[in-house]
Amino acid sequence: MRSARWWLGLAEGDLAGARALLSHEGCPPRLAAYLAHQAAEKALKAAVAVSGTDPARTHDLLGLRASAAAEVREALPAKALQLLGSVEVVGRYPERNSELIDQPGSDAIVADAAHVVEIICAVFETVAPAVGLVEAR
Numbered sequence: 524m525r526s527a528r529w530w531l532g533l534a535e536g537d538l539a540g541a542r543a544l545l546s547h548e549g550c551p552p553r554l555a556a557y558l559a560h561q562a563a564e565k566a567l568k569a570a571v572a573v574s575g576t577d578p579a580r581t582h583d584l585l586g587l588r589a590s591a592a593a594e595v596r597e598a599l600p601a602k603a604l605q606l607l608g609s610v611e612v613v614g615r616y617p618e619r620n621s622e623l624i625d626q627p628g629s630d631a632i633v634a635d636a637a638h639v640v641e642i643i644c645a646v647f648e649t650v651a652p653a654v655g656l657v658e659a660r
Contacts, residue, residue, distance in 0.1 A: 530569035530578070531647075534640050537562035541633045545626075552629035557614025559629075559636035560584075563607045566643045570595040573647065584608045594646045599639060607635050 541558035544550045560582075567587035568578035574592055581587065584604040588596060610632055613624055624632070 525568075525572060525577075527569040527573035527647075530565050530572050531640075531644070534562045534565035534569060534643075537565060538633075538636055538640055541636065545629060545633055552626045553614050553624040556610045556624045556629045556632040559633040560607050560610045560614060563604070563636045563639040564611075566640045567591060567595075570643050570646070582611045592646070594649070595643060598646050599642045603635065603638065603642075606632060607639070 537558050541555045541562060544555035544558060545552075563584060564582060564587065567584060570591035571578035571587060576590070578587060579590065584607055585601055588599060588601060588604060591599075610624065
């Protein structure tokens with residue numbers, strides 16, 4: 524089983540990659556959006572793994588949220604995942620409505636993913652310090 528720390532590290536790396544792609548001229552915005560979805564997905568998998576449960580092999584953000592601790596579900600409304608949840612297929616299969624992910628849309632998607640990662644980190648700081656996910660700042 525992968526640890527919550529491992530999943531959170533992947534989430535932070537994917538988020539950094541999404542942000543870098545946003546500023547890379549000539550890079551299709553859908554790629555940044557896809558990595559943003561991956562960041563949110565892996566952060567949610569960290570939120571599941573922190574309880575000792577192996578997260579499901581899924582890209583379903585709402586399903587992962589439902590498997591996470593109550594503190595995560597309370598801090599992260601399902602509505603916050605709606606836009607991100609719609610990106611996974613479009614990002615992977617650009618022939619399907621890729622025009623929906625333009626630069627401003629991609630900026631919003633990356634911001635939403637950053638919000639998800641921040642919320643999950645904040646929950647870990649308050650409810651799971653013994654797990655050692657968050658280093659002393």
